[in-house]
Amino acid sequence: MNNYFINRRTFLHGATTTLALSALGVKASDVWKPAKIYQVALIGAGWYGKNDLFRLIQVADVEVVALCDVDKKMLTAAGELVSKRQKSGKIPKLYGDYRKMLAENKLDIVLIGTPDHWHALTAIDAMRAGAHVYVQKPISVDVIEGEAMVAAARKYNRVVQVGTQRKSTPHLIDAKKNIVDAGLLGKISHVEMCCYYHMRNNGNPPTEPVPDFLDYEMWTGPAPMRPYDGLPHIRWWRTFNEYGNGIMGDMCVHMLDTVRWMLKLGWPKRITSTGGIFVQKDGKSNIADTQTAVFEYDELNCVWQHRSWGTPANSEYPWAFILYGEKGTLYGSTMQYDFVPQGKGEKIHKDVVYEKEKYPEDVTEERIELNAAPATRLHMIDFIKAIENKSRPVADIEEGHISTASCILANISMKLNGRPLVYDPKKREVVGDKEATSLLRRPYRKGWVHPEVDKV
Secondary structure (H helix, E strand, C coil): CHHCCCCCCCCHHHHHHHHHHHHCCCCCCCCCCCCEEEEEEEECCCCEEEEEHHHHHCCCCCCEEEEEEEHHHHHHHHHHHHHHHHCCCCCCCEEEEEEHHHHHHHCCCCEECCHHHHHHHHHHHHHHHEEEECCCCCCCCCCCHHHHHHHHHCCCCECCCEHHHHHHCCCHHHHHHHHHHHCCCCCEEEEEEEEEECCCCCCCCCCCCCCCCCCHHHHHHCCCCCCCCCCCCCCCHHHHCCCCHHHHHHHHHHHHHHHHHCCCCCCCCCCEEEEEEECCCCCCCCCCCEEEEEEEEECCCEEEEEEECCCCCCCCCCEEEEEEEECCEEECCEEEEEEEEECCCCCCEECCCCCCCCCCCCHCCCCCCCCCHHHHHHHHHHHHCCCCCCCCCCEEEHCCCHHHHHCCCCCHHHCCCCCCCCCCCCEEEECCCCCHHHHHCCCCCCCCCCCCCHHH
16 A cells, blocks of 8 residues: 555454444444334345345345345256255245235235346336345436435335445444544535546446346336346346446446535535547447546535546556545545545545354355445344334435436536536426436437336
């Protein structure tokens, strides 16, 4: 690490974990137990769906009664894995259509780990069926989907936790309390957020027959039907705007949500974005490889930058946020944070918390994000406690909607050649801009009905 940051190491895993637990209303000395055995199902049994489910199993007494996925091979394998992880040892019932699963089971909790274009329909249907929902970010692919999800949560009185688990990340909870809230930064009037990962898949695979174990029609659902050119899961789908909102929707949503939480920010006053495919022009991908966005607040600009090529601006913080205050600067990421005071003063550094000793199964779990596992566990505890307390979780659906919709609006601005957009969430329109307002809702493929705020 650069010597700029190693003046003082203050990291204590135990102290940071205790702070995170206390922030969630859980005593570190207690063994937390939910009030009942929750009946759980998962829609989307791929990588991150299973990751979320396994973290829930680790911290709460649950019975996974059903799994749903359109890939029969992945679904069967997921069923076997779950049977080895849950106390009962049972293989959950397996479904290819989530609607049949919801109709045949009385569920307390539904986890949603599908691609983005399926989040809204599955979440709303699960709420309507009586379940509380944990949905991955971004919550939607268009702004009106998100508005409908918030409306459904309020109408059916459901707890909906969004997978923006930076709010439950121990070292970032510490940074918020002991750096931001303690006033070490002074007035904060500029924020930078970035992602410089080379994460944009950009191949040219040939069209091929759909394998018999995949229901590609159901996988596509309300999205446009692309010619089949290989299994879309394992990130290939993320390289197409048909199913998501590119790196802006995938990565900026995390950092913007974190900044909003730390600084207690609501909707941006205005959003502007420019970018496009500037470097990686070969291949099928249609998401931007370069993008800048500005989310404006009173006397504060939050600026996002991503490039899926070249080198990061700071190799220690390739996916990060930076809060610039009059008294100092706070660098934050999923791996660490660094506070650098203005002038003389003491630098503060803390690292990510790992819990490999407490949860040894983490070490052998395929494709686990070890740095995110403690945060996701705390996020699940907060989710269950909100259900039991009939309260809002730390990553409530409305907060997830603001962060998601802001990123979607940035993409709309980019599509409109950098036109500044002002969104009115009460009227659900872009002020004075009919063209931008028309882009708040994506057309659904024939046979699928877009959710409406007043019809959930």
